[in-house]
Amino acid sequence: MKGRGLIGWLMVGVLMMSTSCMKWEYGLEEEFDTSTSAEGLFICNEGNFQYGNSTLSYYDPITESVQNEVFYRANAMKLGDVAQSMTIRDGKGWVVVNNSHVVFAIDINTFREVGRITNLTSPRYMHFVSDTKAYITQLWDNRIFIVDPSRYQVTGYIECPGMTMESGSTEQMVQYGKYVYVNCWSYQNRILKIDTETDQVVDELVVGIQPTSLALDCNGKLWTLTDGGYEGSPYGHEAPSLYRIDAESFTIEQQFRFRFGDAPSEVQLNGTRDRLYWINRDIWEMDVTADRAPVRPFLPDNGTIYYGLTVCPRTGDVYIADAIDYVQPGMIYRYSREGKLLDEFYVGITPGAFSWK
Amino acid sequence: MKPICRYILSTLLSLLPTLMVAQESGRRDWSTRGISIPEVTVSAARTMKDIGTQQTSFDSTTLKENIALSMADVLTYNSSIFVKNYGRATLSTVAFRGTSPSHTQVSWNGMKINNPMLGMTDFSMIPSYFIDDASLLHGTSSVGETGGGLGGSVKLSTRPAAARGFGVQYIQGVGSFRTFDEFLRLTYGNKNWQVSTRAVYSSSPNEYKYRNHDKKENVYDSEMNIIDQYYPIERNRSGSYKDLHLLQEVYYNTCRGDRFGLNAWYINSNRELAMLTTDYGDDTEFDNRQREQTFRGVLSWDHLRKDWKVGAKAGYIYTWMAYDYKRDPGNGVMTSMTRSRSRVNTFYGRVDGEYYIGEKWLLTANLTAHQHIVESRDKNIIRQDGDRAIVGYRKGRIELSGSVSAKWRPIEPLGIVLVLREEMFGREWTPVIPALFVDGVLSKRGNVVAKASVSRNFRFPSLNDLYFLPGGNPDLRKESGWTYDVGVSFAVGREKLYSLSGSVNWFDSRVKDWIIWLPTPKGFFSPENVKDVHAYGVEMKADLEVTPATDWNLSLNGTFSWTPSINCGEPRTPADKSVGKQLPYVPEFSSSVTGRIGWRRWTFTYKWCYYSER
Numbered sequence: 016m017k018g019r020g021l022i023g024w025l026m027v028g029v030l031m032m033s034t035s036c037m038k039w040e041y042g043l044e045e046e047f048d049t050s051t052s053a054e055g056l057f058i059c060n061e062g063n064f065q066y067g068n069s070t071l072s073y074y075d076p077i078t079e080s081v082q083n084e085v086f087y088r089a090n091a092m093k094l095g096d097v098a099q100s101m102t103i104r105d106g107k108g109w110v111v112v113n114n115s116h117v118v119f120a121i122d123i124n125t126f127r128e129v130g131r132i133t134n135l136t137s138p139r140y141m142h143f144v145s146d147t148k149a150y151i152t153q154l155w156d157n158r159i160f161i162v163d164p165s166r167y168q169v170t171g172y173i174e175c176p177g178m179t180m181e182s183g184s185t186e187q188m189v190q191y192g193k194y195v196y197v198n199c200w201s202y203q204n205r206i207l208k209i210d211t212e213t214d215q216v217v218d219e220l221v222v223g224i225q226p227t228s229l230a231l232d233c234n235g236k237l238w239t240l241t242d243g244g245y246e247g248s249p250y251g252h253e254a255p256s257l258y259r260i261d262a263e264s265f266t267i268e269q270q271f272r273f274r275f276g277d278a279p280s281e282v283q284l285n286g287t288r289d290r291l292y293w294i295n296r297d298i299w300e301m302d303v304t305a306d307r308a309p310v311r312p313f314l315p316d317n318g319t320i321y322y323g324l325t326v327c328p329r330t331g332d333v334y335i336a337d338a339i340d341y342v343q344p345g346m347i348y349r350y351s352r353e354g355k356l357l358d359e360f361y362v363g364i365t366p367g368a369f370s371w372k
Numbered sequence: 373m374k375p376i377c378r379y380i381l382s383t384l385l386s387l388l389p390t391l392m393v394a395q396e397s398g399r400r401d402w403s404t405r406g407i408s409i410p411e412v413t414v415s416a417a418r419t420m421k422d423i424g425t426q427q428t429s430f431d432s433t434t435l436k437e438n439i440a441l442s443m444a445d446v447l448t449y450n451s452s453i454f455v456k457n458y459g460r461a462t463l464s465t466v467a468f469r470g471t472s473p474s475h476t477q478v479s480w481n482g483m484k485i486n487n488p489m490l491g492m493t494d495f496s497m498i499p500s501y502f503i504d505d506a507s508l509l510h511g512t513s514s515v516g517e518t519g520g521g522l523g524g525s526v527k528l529s530t531r532p533a534a535a536r537g538f539g540v541q542y543i544q545g546v547g548s549f550r551t552f553d554e555f556l557r558l559t560y561g562n563k564n565w566q567v568s569t570r571a572v573y574s575s576s577p578n579e580y581k582y583r584n585h586d587k588k589e590n591v592y593d594s595e596m597n598i599i600d601q602y603y604p605i606e607r608n609r610s611g612s613y614k615d616l617h618l619l620q621e622v623y624y625n626t627c628r629g630d631r632f633g634l635n636a637w638y639i640n641s642n643r644e645l646a647m648l649t650t651d652y653g654d655d656t657e658f659d660n661r662q663r664e665q666t667f668r669g670v671l672s673w674d675h676l677r678k679d680w681k682v683g684a685k686a687g688y689i690y691t692w693m694a695y696d697y698k699r700d701p702g703n704g705v706m707t708s709m710t711r712s713r714s715r716v717n718t719f720y721g722r723v724d725g726e727y728y729i730g731e732k733w734l735l736t737a738n739l740t741a742h743q744h745i746v747e748s749r750d751k752n753i754i755r756q757d758g759d760r761a762i763v764g765y766r767k768g769r770i771e772l773s774g775s776v777s778a779k780w781r782p783i784e785p786l787g788i789v790l791v792l793r794e795e796m797f798g799r800e801w802t803p804v805i806p807a808l809f810v811d812g813v814l815s816k817r818g819n820v821v822a823k824a825s826v827s828r829n830f831r832f833p834s835l836n837d838l839y840f841l842p843g844g845n846p847d848l849r850k851e852s853g854w855t856y857d858v859g860v861s862f863a864v865g866r867e868k869l870y871s872l873s874g875s876v877n878w879f880d881s882r883v884k885d886w887i888i889w890l891p892t893p894k895g896f897f898s899p900e901n902v903k904d905v906h907a908y909g910v911e912m913k914a915d916l917e918v919t920p921a922t923d924w925n926l927s928l929n930g931t932f933s934w935t936p937s938i939n940c941g942e943p944r945t946p947a948d949k950s951v952g953k954q955l956p957y958v959p960e961f962s963s964s965v966t967g968r969i970g971w972r973r974w975t976f977t978y979k980w981c982y983y984s985e986r
Contacts, residue, residue: 096651155699
């Protein structure tokens with residue numbers, strides 16, 4: 016009988032220990048107010064795929080101060096897995112979190128969430144057509160999602176030709192008149208033209224293999240960079256190129272070829288949209304009217320793989336994201352338009368995309 | 373890495389064999405109360421095979437005390453090595469001494485079972501019910517068995533059941549969230565033959581409610597303004613699994629010095645990959661799943677004589693793996709977003725021999741061959757010409773590994789071993805891999821034994837490292853390293869009262885050309901030789917058994933490791949702060965404790981493990 020009693024007490028002990036080992040880390044909502052700062056730069060830090068550790072950083076160029084993890088600190092919840100891009104419109108920042116299948120809308124001064132769009136496949140970029148209509152491009156889906164940002168709802172789809180779900184890839188968008196242009200990247204080689212009135216693809220233009228990014232300059236010219244694929248790819252492998260495309264006629268005006276094996280990316284424009292920047296190991300700069308690509312870089316490579324690039328629309332300062340080893344917090348370098356280092360600061364893991372307030 | 377802190381695994385009812393047949397019952401008294409066998413101290417001369425090795429062996433109590441566990445769980449709670457897992461029936465990898473999982477070589481009945489594509493082994497696919505002997509060979513000690521174990525190696529094996537006549541064992545485990553584990557073993561044995569059939573079937577919908585603190589649910593007013601937020605209670609519906617394992621063993625012993633064995637193991641696994649807690653997708657619209665079918669078979673022959681022994685083994689592994697990521701686009705049909713398939717065929721052969729020259733020398737030699745044929749089909753695409761194509765690769769590689777060793781015991785307290793190993797992967801040879809082991813008895817009274825060893829080692833890139841599309845890098849160099857070990861162990865006790873044993877071991881190892889996958893500007897990952905790593909530290913373990921009174925038994929087993937694993941490479945950029953620091957996701961400290969209180973046939977077990985955060 017003594018033995019049975021002991022067993023009973025042991026069972027009670029086990030239950031008590033089992034219930035005492037839970038520990039949660041609750042976050043507190045922090046108050047931010049950046050409404051007084053004239054300009055600000057958001058940095059989307061992708062984090063590591065499947066780790067759910069993407070973060071959002073905010074940099075004030077005037078005071079040269081940075082705040083990291085502002086989404087988590089303001090909302091007491093995680094941003095999610097792979098913050099891919101951010102678009103700002105009318106005081107709201109729309110953060111596209113790719114592998115969390117969500118787009119968060121935040122107040123750009125308080126960083127507090129004001130809404131979210133879900134039911135997405137693998138969102139990449141968001142483009143506003145109007146206050147009540149926006150497009151969200153996708154990876155692994157042959158559709159571009161049409162959403163109503165005012166209601167945070169998916170309202171329809173744009174079917175993209177020549178893709179299946181598995182080979183689907185639509186990326187960055189720019190608008191010229193009533194047409195939105197989108198580059199198709201992964202195992203693709205096209206720029207699609209979408210009529211925003213009918214929400215249909217009305218034309219497409221074949222460029223080189225895997226156009227990575229897209230920009231529209233002050234002269235109505237589209238600029239896209241192809242990465243040329245990779246060695247062994249059944250889709251092909253070629254020298255990458257920079258293309259200038261006339262948006263009106265939707266034809267290629269000029270092709271600037273890079274060396275075979277180069278990996279250019281991140282075509283960007285300055286505030287007046289007359290100077291072009293991109294990454295190709297170094298940072299390069301070119302006038303949008305130039306007929307030949309530059310032979311010397313704007314900023315030489317310092318031994319890393321630059322992962323993101325933006326130009327301040329007001330000052331022309333150039334910001335470069337250095338993901339270092341993609342595991343530790345990345346570094347942002349800020350250069351003047353003359354190429355002088357002005358500031359540098361650490362942000363989150365794998366900084367990739369920027370958005371100006 | 374999240375710390376796995378203070379997990380309590382309480383095996384309250386350690387009633388292992390609940391149904392045994394063909395067992396004659398005796399007096400009612402002990403058949404109901406059980407027999408408490410007093411502790412027996414077994415004394416034997418130190419074997420020459422283990423001179424100088426740092427080895428952790430797991431006894432049958434450890435392996436079978438909770439048969440619902442996988443080998444990953446067993447290693448987590450009973451050793452100091454780092455077991456990384458994401459929950460039950462999810463990828464579980466094992467790493468020694470601050471190295472990576474691909475630096476751990478794993479063998480089953482002598483045949484290497486590391487996936488040749490990935491280089492590592494998923495321990496969640498190894499039920500402890502199928503393993504009769506398991507041991508860890510730390511650092512240099514692995515060179516005597518195999519090459520490539522820059523961290524160490526794990527030896528897993530089965531053995532004859534020692535059955536007489538027919539036997540049946542059936543056990544059912546029932547767990548939370550409708551988790552069921554079924555175990556069945558049929559045995560037959562006589563003087564010459566031992567036949568065993570084991571089956572394990574584990575399944576769970578793994579469906580449970582939890583409050584998600586990584587998300588908040590929004591409450592909107594009619595103008596779509598957020599008027600409230602809260603951490604939602606969610607139901608995990610995306611982590612179900614069904615795993616079937618079958619193991620057939622046939623052993624024949626001629627009783628005249630020849631033994632033959634057949635081991636055949638079949639795995640059929642179907643596992644969902646649970647959504648992240650930060651995933652806002654509808655779990656009914658997505659299907660993220662991996663499936664695997666694996667067959668492993670080994671034929672063995674051992675010929676034993678008084679002073680020598682030869683053996684031969686032949687084996688075959690077939691693995692089919694499928695990964696599917698699907699979404700319902702709205703038409704009710706799950707459509708593939710990613711459809712990945714891989715097939716691995718491995719042919720294995722091994723010959724080995726041992727020869728004793730008197731009582732002071734033991735010479736050994738072995739040669740092992742693995743031929744891998746791998747096909748990876750990762751993505752279906754539409755080419756520029758409109759045709760369909762598949763992104764993937766198909767490669768073969770032969771791997772040879774041979775070693776000779778001389779083990780010398782000039783006087784009883786001292787043992788010295790020299791091992792020379794040579795490996796060839798594809799067409800590339802390693803330089804000669806030397807390993808030297810020395811041990812000596814410092815005190816017979818406390819069984820104090822000091823050990824020291826030094827070895828060089830190499831690890832070749834896996835096939836995915838070399839050929840995966842996109843990103844495979846055929847220009848990778850093999851990783852290499854030197855490891856030094858020094859340790860001391862002791863064992864004391866008093867019969868029927870207590871026994872205490874322990875060991876402490878210092879190691880120091882440097883790995884050059886560490887292979888790591890990094891993103892490229894083209895949007896995919898690619899492996900590079902980047903880091904020189906200095907891993908060093910201390911491993912300690914202690915075991916205490918106490919018999920305080922008749923019918924009572926107390927035991928306490930503990931391990932502790934301090935394993936700094938420092939990046940000694942060049943900074944990748946001026947901003948790189950990782951140089952001189954611990955590698956990410958590698959814990960610097962780890963520890964485990966198991967305590968047991970036994971009373972007759974009842975056992976209360978408390979298990980705890982800890983990994984520091986990095």
